[in-house]
Amino acid sequence: MFKAWEIFLYPNPALNFFTTVSRTCLVVLYLGFQTVDGSAGLAPPQQVRLDADKETQTLSVTWEDGHASTFDVEILRTELMEMVLNETVGVTEDQSTGKHQWNWTSPVPLECTSLSVKVRSRDGQDVSEWSSQQILPGLDLPDNTDSQMYPEGKTVPVGSNMTFCCIVEEGQQFGSLWYKDTLVKENMLSRRTYATTMTNQGPSNPSGTNVVCSNEKKMIIAGAVVFVGYPPLPSDLVCETHDLTSVDCQWSKGRDTYLFGMTRQTYYTLNGRNCPKARNSNMRCGLEQWDGNWTLVARNLLGEFRLTDAAELGHRVRPVAPVNLTTPEVYSWNASVGWLWKDKGFERLSLICQVCLSGHQTYTGYGLNTVVLKDLQPDEKYSVKVRCGSQKNFWKWGEWSLPLSFQTKMDRSVAPDIWLWMDSDNLGRVLWKPLTKSESHGQISGYEVILWSPEENSQQTLTLPQSVYSLPINVTDLGSKVTVTVTARNPAGVSLPANVVIPRYLPDAEDTAISKVAFNGSGFPLSWVAHANASCGYVVDWYNTSCTQDCNVEWTRVAADNTNTMVQSGNFFAGVRYTFSLYACSSESTVLLERWHGYMQELVPSRTVLRLSPNQEGADVQLTWDQIPLEHQRGFILGYTVYLTNASHLTLLANITDPQLTNHTVRNLVLGSYKFTVKAYTAAGEDGGATVSISLEPYTYWLIMEILVALGTMTCLLIVITIAFTGFSFSIFTILWKTMPGTGLICVCFQGTLDVKPSPHSMVHIVEDSVWDSSKEALVTVPEEDEEGTGDEAADTDEPASLRYYNQVVEEGSSSQRRPHASDSSASSTGSMDSGHTDVTYTGIQTSACYRPQMQSASCPEEPQTGPEEHLQPPVGSFGGYQPQCSWKQDSPEADGDGLDQTCLGSPTSVTSSQFLLPYDTSEEGKEHPSSASTWFHNLLTGKP
């Protein structure tokens, strides 16, 4: 059966005869079958015909003699006999032609492969025989040997599904299919045809999306391009007139179509006229005459879109730019600007115009073509441009005109802002601020300064160049009330004069109280009580407080009705103290009202306190220091903190909140070395701190204690000896008298021997001398080992020096007479006693390198050492100075004590004593405030309570 169809389909002239016979046979067979099937009522469709529209991939099937309204249609791929469609469709007969027509859109391009179509009539369940099978030949037939790909160059909307097929060249082998550069899965449609279906395609690039077919060697053998995009979708059509005649319409392009090139781009028409200039982003189109209604049609291969707009001409006026701008009149403070219109219509239209001149100024007028610009600045360059709109039914501003430049004329400058800063009563400087461009009204050529005194009726005039802004003045000869006048000169003339009466010179801390003012982030806020005599307002000047000469002075003026201001300057620096002075200004005087000190930002002091020194006062240490210089304070000094420094650790001892107080006493310290740190602090914090060390001397106390014990012991011994030897006293005197003839009066002063075990460094050398040297008035301190050590060493000695003291009897008026010695108990002193002329020399007293010789050794001290507690206080600020006991004994209030007077036997008696040396005390406070320990011992010995 199929073979018979194939023969029918592929007619061959050689088989014409056979074909004719076959047709006859088939008709006979068909009629026979019809009778057998019992479906003789439904005739099969005749004259089936296929028409293909390959562009739209539509297959049109027509047939005759169906006599039914329902038909079964069956479509197969001819070569592989694969079913493509088997569908029952309703098709009515066209009465005029008597034919049935049914259209089918193939998902696969019709070129891809041959299709076989057959139709039969259907009436319910009854069907006719199939019509003869009609074949739509594809392009994969053997006579089309080339490689091909379909569809080619199609334009489709975004999101479309498409099937592409590749017909492989005869003799080649299919390789693969690619969509863009992606390998896609193929489907075999025929021996040479392979297809792939792409769904929901995205937008193409400008040159389209490639679908490529390659052979087994990956060589491109065919391909197609598909352009995937959108139909146009413009918006916002607006039409207006610029010249009151023509129309200019604009719109937005809207969504990108992704379609380019002459055939695929979007074309526009406005009221049926092409808009060739509507390209890319320039979406506009014009018509010569105002129509009132406009329709824009945008069209591309995927569709078209319409926009409409309608308006009256008067409602859509957007004037063109004015032309020929001129400045017919230009003055110092105003100028006029005129312009023309290209279109005469605007001369009769009520317009509103904007003039751009450092900000917009708006002018309104009928047929406006000139304006006067006011509030201009003299000698200033301006650039002006103009644009206008319709005053009635304003639509939009028109285009700006081209700019026009002009320069206003010069005028006299404003009076300079002047001030005076007095260094002293008669010397000072006149200052004035440079005039800004808006103040000078032309190039300043110079200044004139006049000093005049109404009292003296004298005047001094000075002319200065334009670059000078200050003038030193001396008003010594001008009287007490001097007025300064400054004027500025420019080509337009001389400015109004600026006057100021010289204020009285008032340095800080004179008459006027000084307050503190804090910087608030933007400036120093100052406020004051209104002053009656401030007819021309107030002046606030300020300068660096630390500055002493040629200081930079700034000032600001405050209106008379204002009693506060914010002082602002770009010259304020952190850590610098500024002095602000408020003056009331009148034509008669300039009076200082108030002063402030302030810091823009307080910082910690840049250096420490000066001359920090410790002063030992017994168990106390007094620290004293000097204040930090003003320029180093960098903030208001709020006080001082005193620390005890232990290694790197600081222990706060005191916080002195009075910045004027510059000393502090640390009390009740135990023996040892101390370091103290004093820090000044401002609101920003403390400085680095000054540190000082002190070592509290332990030997002083022990020494004094030992002395006191010894003195007590000696007193007791003297009492015993006095009692024991009372009976022999007369004989003793007699012996002595005889022994020393010629001697008038002998005073024997018995003193107890103080025997303190000497340290190795405190050996006593006994120097025997057969001849008494009267020049030796006192004990001589001979340093051991060549006077080794200094006073500092004494301060640092840990081991207290042990001294041995000896009594000496000095015979007044005779150097040859032997003087009896009250012997001490030590071996060395015994030796000394054995010698009638024995000079006792202290050597190697380790702690007394700066000991002074005793100056009163030739005579018996009027008062014995009754107040040893007086010597326990170390000298202030020095450990090197020592004084002999007698020198300060006289000042001692205890000098009148009776206890030791009793040790003098008889009167007059001259006794030279081996006195030990004590530290020299220069402290007044030390004298006034002995330590509590020494006071206790003193009281104990003197019997005071």
Added chain:
Amino acid sequence: MAGTRTRRVAGSEQSRTARAAALAEELHHECTLLLELYRKKETFAEELTVGGERLVTVPPLSSQLSPNDRLWRLYSALQQCRNLLERAIGLEEGVGNGGDRAQYESQRKTVRDRLGHLLASTRLLLEDRAGTAAFTPDPKNTETASPVNGSPFALKLWIYRIFSELEHWTLTTSRTLKALHPDGATPKESRTRGRPRGRRTRR
């Protein structure tokens, strides 16, 4: 004297040959870049190759040929390349543009300009060898194949093949000119070597 002039001309020709070789090498690099840019622009898969017949046809560059004949054939091939390129540029403009093609178009212009320079250099070499009188008019290739049936894909593929031809013939030219120049080096080097030769000639 005649011998002197001949040697001087020979020295100059060496320099020109070296310069032309360097220019061809540079142009080959530019053509390779252009081909790559085009492939990316048109999203041709990297694995795929363009087949078909050659668009530029000249007789084979046999080693048996004289240098002059080889130069003639190269010159002819380059002329065909330039004609094809000019046509490709004209046709591609019609397809439409859009998007970011600036780099591609700039590269295409570079190749066109340098191809003109290489042609001029090659022509000078031919004039050195054959003389101006013997030089025939530009072999305008009127038989240049056009893309069939106006298919967009055929046009793309045709341009792709043109760029491939450019890449091929500039490489061939570079190699041939280097072979013709015994030093096979840069113009600077050839100049350095050429000078002593010239001096010897003067002596």
